[in-house]
Amino acid sequence: xxxxxxxxxxxxAGIDEPAPYAxxxxxxxxxxxxxxxxxxxxxDITVDVAPGEFVCLLGASGCGxxxxxxxxxxxxxxxxxxxxxxxxxxALMFQEHALxxxxxxxxxxxLALKLRGTPRADRRDEAERLLELVRLKGAxxxxxxxLSGGMRQRVAMARALAQDSGLLLMDEPFAALDAITRDVLxxxxxxxxxxxxxxxxxxxxxxxxxxxxxERVILLSSRPGRIARTWEVDIPQPRRxxxxxxxxxxxEITEQLRGEIRRHGQH
Amino acid sequence: xxxxxxxxxxxxxADAKAAGAxxxxxxxxxxxxxxxxxxxxxxxxxxxxxxxKVVPPVVAVLIVLALWQLAYHFxxxxxxxxxxxxxxxxxxxxxxLEGTLLSYVWESVSRGALGFAASLVxxxxxxxxxxxxxxxxxxxxxxxxxxxxxxxVAWVPAAIIWFGITDATIYAVVLLGAVPSIANGLISxxxxxxxxxxxxxxxxxxxxxxxxxxxxxxxALPGYISGLKQGWAFSWRSLMAAExxxxxxxxxxxxxxxxxxxxxxxxxxxxxxxILLILIVGIGIELLIFAxxxxxxxxxxxxxxxAR
Numbered sequence: 001x002x003x004x005x006x007x008x009x010x011x012x013a014g015i016d017e018p019a020p021y022a023x024x025x026x027x028x029x030x031x032x033x034x035x036x037x038x039x040x041x042x043x044d045i046t047v048d049v050a051p052g053e054f055v056c057l058l059g060a061s062g063c064g065x066x067x068x069x070x071x072x073x074x075x076x077x078x079x080x081x082x083x084x085x086x087x088x089x090x091a092l093m094f095q096e097h098a099l100x101x102x103x104x105x106x107x108x109x110x111l112a113l114k115l116r117g118t119p120r121a122d123r124r125d126e127a128e129r130l131l132e133l134v135r136l137k138g139a140x141x142x143x144x145x146x147l148s149g150g151m152r153q154r155v156a157m158a159r160a161l162a163q164d165s166g167l168l169l170m171d172e173p174f175a176a177l178d179a180i181t182r183d184v185l186x187x188x189x190x191x192x193x194x195x196x197x198x199x200x201x202x203x204x205x206x207x208x209x210x211x212x213x214x215e216r217v218i219l220l221s222s223r224p225g226r227i228a229r230t231w232e233v234d235i236p237q238p239r240r241x242x243x244x245x246x247x248x249x250x251x252e253i254t255e256q257l258r259g260e261i262r263r264h265g266q267h
Numbered sequence: 268x269x270x271x272x273x274x275x276x277x278x279x280x281a282d283a284k285a286a287g288a289x290x291x292x293x294x295x296x297x298x299x300x301x302x303x304x305x306x307x308x309x310x311x312x313x314x315x316x317x318x319x320k321v322v323p324p325v326v327a328v329l330i331v332l333a334l335w336q337l338a339y340h341f342x343x344x345x346x347x348x349x350x351x352x353x354x355x356x357x358x359x360x361x362x363x364l365e366g367t368l369l370s371y372v373w374e375s376v377s378r379g380a381l382g383f384a385a386s387l388v389x390x391x392x393x394x395x396x397x398x399x400x401x402x403x404x405x406x407x408x409x410x411x412x413x414x415x416x417x418x419x420v421a422w423v424p425a426a427i428i429w430f431g432i433t434d435a436t437i438y439a440v441v442l443l444g445a446v447p448s449i450a451n452g453l454i455s456x457x458x459x460x461x462x463x464x465x466x467x468x469x470x471x472x473x474x475x476x477x478x479x480x481x482x483x484x485x486x487a488l489p490g491y492i493s494g495l496k497q498g499w500a501f502s503w504r505s506l507m508a509a510e511x512x513x514x515x516x517x518x519x520x521x522x523x524x525x526x527x528x529x530x531x532x533x534x535x536x537x538x539x540x541x542i543l544l545i546l547i548v549g550i551g552i553e554l555l556i557f558a559x560x561x562x563x564x565x566x567x568x569x570x571x572x573x574a575r
Contacts, residue, residue, distance in 0.1 A: 073470060089472060098467035101568040102485040111481060115472035135297055145569025148304030150297075163471060181300055187293040 019086040022167045022199030023049040023072055028081035029224075030067055040224035041067050044081070047218060047227070051166065054193055054200045056214035058207060058253070060261050064225035065203040069169050072201060088116075090167040091160035095175050097152035099144045105155045106131065106140035112162035130158040133192060150181035154188065161192070170202045174209070183241060186212050190237050207257060208250045212241045217253060221260045228260055350536040355543065358536040362525075371541075375506060375521035376548060378434075382441030383502045389442065390449030390498065395479070397450060398457035398487075408454070411447050419444030419501065420508035432515040437506065444505030445498040452494010456487030488564055496557045503549050522548070 030042040041064040049055050057065045070076045071083055073092045099108050109127040118126060131139055134154040144152060153173060160168055174182045190213065193200055204210050210217045214233055221228040231253060235245045332352050338344075339351040362368040397404045397411060422443045426436040460483065468474075468482035484491075510523020518524070522545050529537035565571045 075466065075469065089470070092467075092470040094463065094467070096463055098463050100464065100467075100482070100485065101570075102488065102564075111473075112471040115477065115481070135294055136301075143567060143569060146305065148301060150304065151301055159471065180296075184293055184297050184300060188297075191293075 019051070021048045022051045022053065022085070022087075023047075023090070023201060024082075024084040025068070025072065026082045026084070028068070028071065028078045028083060030064065030071065030076075031079045042071075042078075043224035043226045045220075045225065045227060046081075049167070049199050049201055051199055052197045054202065054213060054215045056202045056204060056210035056217045057220060058204060058210045058217055058257070059220035059225065060205060060222050060257065063220040063222040065205075065220060066171055068225065069171050069201065069203050072167075073169055085167060087166045089163070089165060090169050091163040091165045092169045093153075093156055093160050093171065093173040095172045097144070097149075097156040099152060099156055099159065101144045103144075104140065105136070105142045105144065105147065108144070108155060109159050109162045112159045116163055126162070127158075130161055131155070133161065133195075134158045134188065148181075149177055150185060153177065153185060157189070157192070161196070161198075166197075167199045167201065170200065172204055173202075175204070175206070182209075186241065187238065189213065190239075194237065207254045208241050208246060211235075211246045211250045211253065212239050219253060219256060219260070222264060229256060347533070348535055350539065354536045355539045358534070358540040359543075362537075362540070371520060371522050371525045372544060372548060374519045375510065375523065375545075376552075378437060378510075378521060379441070379499075379503050379506050379548075379552075382438050382506060383445060383499055385438065386442050386445035386449055386498055386502060387495070390446040390494075391453060393446065394450035394453030394491075394494070395457070395483075398454045399479075399483075411454075412451055414443075414447040415451060418508075419505035420512075422505075423509055423512045426509070427513060432513045432518060434518065436513050437509040437518075440509040441502045441505045445502035448501045449494050449498035452497060453487060453491045456490020456494065457483065459490055460486040489561075489568070489570070492557070492561050492564060496553065496561070499552060499557060500549070503545075503552075507545055 025045055025047045028042060028045045029040070031038040031040050033039050045068060047055070047057075057068065059065050067076070069092070071078050072085060073090055074085070099105070100111070103111060106124075106127045109130055110123045113123045113126055114120075128137075128140060131137060134157050136151060136154055136158070139147065139151065139155065144155075147155065156173070174185050177185065186209070189200075192198070200213075202210075202213060211233055217231045217233060219228045219230070220226065231249065233249065235243070235249070239246055335352055339346070339349060343349060359368065362371070393411075397408050419440055422440050423436070426439045430436040430439060464482055464486050465478070468478050473481045506521075507523045507526075510521045511527055512523075514520075514524050514527050520528075522541055526538060526541040526545075529535070529541055562571065
């Protein structure tokens with residue numbers, strides 16, 4: 001099932017579209033520290049995210065998945081290789097909601113709209129529409145501290161969508177939520193992804209979450225992060241985290257992930 | 268569900284149907300979770316707030332007055348050195364009847380307000396510069412925080428030599444007292460911003476001056492406000508020191524000059540009355556202006572304990 005990214009590119013290049021990818025990560029490496037005492041975090045990563053594709057980057061701690069996301073977001077520069085994100089600045093969601101507590105839920109979204117250049121007259125309606133999309137109608141005037149954890153992440157999702165970027169980067173956005181809330185947000189994310197033509201690059205250490213959400217799961221090895229294996233997930237949406245097919249593939253991926261982790265204990 | 272043999276067409280139809288049912292189910296579940304996890308924010312009733320916040324300080328003041336009256340009664344000091352509360356009240360009344368009391372208060376308050384406003388205009392960009400520009404911070408950060416421990420009354424002789432006994436002397440002393448406080452408040456406010464806010468701001472496009480305006484300043488507001496509070500306290504203190512020393516018939520008479528008038532006339536009742544007025548104005552402005560602003564900002568961010 002390992003699919004080299006080259007065939008992916010060939011498949012998408014045939015379709016007549018302005019850009020054949022929503023993000024291209026081309027032989028990217030990243031090291032931190034002074035020359036001589038460097039720590040290699042990412043090593044020769046090549047991934048294309050097709051327009052409208054949902055890709056999960058999966059890995060144990062130390063695989064550099066958040067670093068990679070920061071590079072794609074443009075918050076940091078790669079040591080080698082190139083990253084190309086056509087179109088506007090990608091939207092980014094964090095594990096913490098990162099909403100601004102001095103603004104209401106609605107105004108948080110409006111700030112993103114304003115910075116994107118939406119005319120003042122349209123902002124309010126657009127913010128209400130986005131809140132409705134994440135099923136938070138009526139939360140416009142709510143302060144961040146008045147919302148529950150799940151609601152905050154949904155407002156954060158609406159704020160990310162307000163950027164109207166073709167690419168949504170998600171850095172373990174549901175890791176801090178309880179299981180039921182996380183399930184609900186998985187459903188919401190799948191629904192919104194299907195309703196829009198958004199490309200998603202989702203980082204997680206949770207195998208089942210990756211299989212529940214993604215069309216393609218990329219397993220990274222740790223220290224340095226390299227692509228260990230890629231799976232195409234051929235289970236129709238909407239999936240459920242407890243579906244047998246999801247569980248089956250999760251077992252297979254988990255085995256491989258454990259193998260990757262075990263290697264580090266051997267020397 | 269994972270059958271690979273179904274044609275895409277029937278699969279899509281089945282999916283759409285399943286998605287509809289699942290969507291409704293998710294929406295219901297979500298509404299339930301939202302209702303369970305949202306807490307009603309209630310504010311305590313006004314009467315109880317009044318009882319718990321107003322009664323204790325009033326009682327404390329009454330106790331102090333009683334002790335004062337006792338000290339007067341047993342003549343701990345001679346009466347001309349320690350007048351009774353009623354004597355002080357008499358002095359205040361006398362000035363009120365002369366029609367000059369409010370002009371003393373107004374003279375000082377207007378000077379204080381003007382000096383504070385000028386400090387605000389200077390201290391805010393200065394604080395922002397020190398907080399955000401590393402070389403500037405390395406150069407003047409320590410000096411700025413050191414200046415806070417220098418009593419501004421120490422500047423009075425220097426200011427008199429530079430400007431003579433004029434309003435300029437008074438304002439110079441007020442500025443030297445308040446500007447460092449305001450700048451330092453803003454610096455610590457900026458330092459306390461969670462880095463996540465700045466990252467989130469950058470990803471939604473708040474960079475450069477937009478980042479300062481939409482993320483940095485509002486995020487630093489709580490620290491900035493406590494800097495303003497302290498800045499006001501410093502300007503009021505510095506103002507009194509300056510007025511007390513820089514007295515001249517040409518200069519408008521404020522509370523500091525009233526204090527000096529009492530000293531010159533060995534009128535202890537007047538001295539105590541002036542001290543009382545200085546205290547009342549200082550506390551009054553803090554309570555009427557700064558405390559409500561601070562409470563509002565903290566409550567709206569969920570940072571007040573009683574707002575939960």
